[in-house]
Amino acid sequence: MSLKAKVVSSGWVIALRAGAALAAAVGVGRFVFTPILPLMQERAGVTAELGAALATSNYLGYMIGAIVMMAVPRWARSALALRISICVLVLSLMAMPATELPEAWIALRGLAGLASAIMFVVAASVIVHTIPKQSHHLVGWSYGGVGAGIAISGAVVLMIAQFGDWREAWFASGVLTAILGAFAWQLVQAEQSEHTSPAHTEPIHRPHRWFVPLVAAYFLEGVGYIIAGTFLVAAIASSASGGLGKLSWIVVGLAAIPSCLGWAWLSKKLAHPTLLTIALLLQAAGIGLAALDLGMAGAVLFGGTFMGITTLALDAGAHLQVPTAVAILSLVYAVGQTAxxxxxxxxxxxxxxxxxxxxxxxxxxxxxxxxLIRIRFPAVHRPASESTFEPVTAETVGAGVNR
Structure with missing residues (x-):
């Protein structure tokens, strides 16, 4: 096998392992609570106030995790940090049915949020800095893992609801996270050992000129997205007959899977600010449709944009060469979700x-x-390695991760 073919193959391995990490961290670890909550309300007497407290605890845990990753940036390249987080996330999910104490549930959801944030930053850092530019379509496959995790966990909970209760749902989500985590276990080791080619670009002067409004936009997206993500299913269930409300979350996940591929492909044709503006407008339209009782159309637009926006925003931050851009953007997103x-x-x-x-x-x-970011946004520099393959050393890969 030629060196180029080996790099393409290793790119797929990295992309799929990162996708598994994101599916576990976000698709299951964070969002499985959405379809499980109705079961807990129906069969465990969980009130709306307690449900809100559990969600808030998870958001706060995620925010703390993002702060930790920004304060200790080397953890974004740490296999140990990733693996401990996988174990903590699995245990926090499996421990939920072991108690009925609200205080314990709140603590466990906080731990899950903390672990999810660390896993997300590690996986996103690997995606942004390691997948070769000539294989940029693999970014879409990686972030599509979130949609896959949402769809699979939503389907699992829906099936369990037919014969079991919330306890089995939490245990099953823990098992699913363990399976995904096992596949993602070698993510950082693979990223360090493969010969991938970072983009060699000229330094961008005054990157804060574009990064500050990007941070503001991503904060606002965090606020709006979490409101929709929290109440979309309930809104559809209250206005639609049958099981459409329960199915809507699966629709969100299914729409997210191909959307990441589409947005990644479009990012090679159009500038990040242009695509972000389009994606945000489509998402705003989808949330508005859900508010007008056109929930399933809103679910498709919401699912088709929320991970695309994440993909584009993190890629734009990396392109602007801002240190710890992934952690900073993850933090403001977490603050928005909490607010x-x-x-x-x-x-x-x-x-x-x-x-x-x-x-x-x-x-x-x-x-x-x-x-506003579109004003004189620095163009993406296309290195020679995108048209002609050029092997690099492990040292240059490390430099790409630390840029």
């Missing part, structure tokens, strides 16, 4: 339409911010 439910809590007594409309407006404002 979102608090912002709309006073409106929930009147239903979900008001909160969803507010979320749509917030996401539209994020689109305004990304539109």
């Amino acid at each position: 979102g439910p608090i912002l709309v809590a006073p409106l929930l007594s009147d239903g979900f339409h008001g909160p969803l409309l507010i979320a749509a407006v917030i996401v539209a404002l994020a689109a305004v911010s990304t539109a």
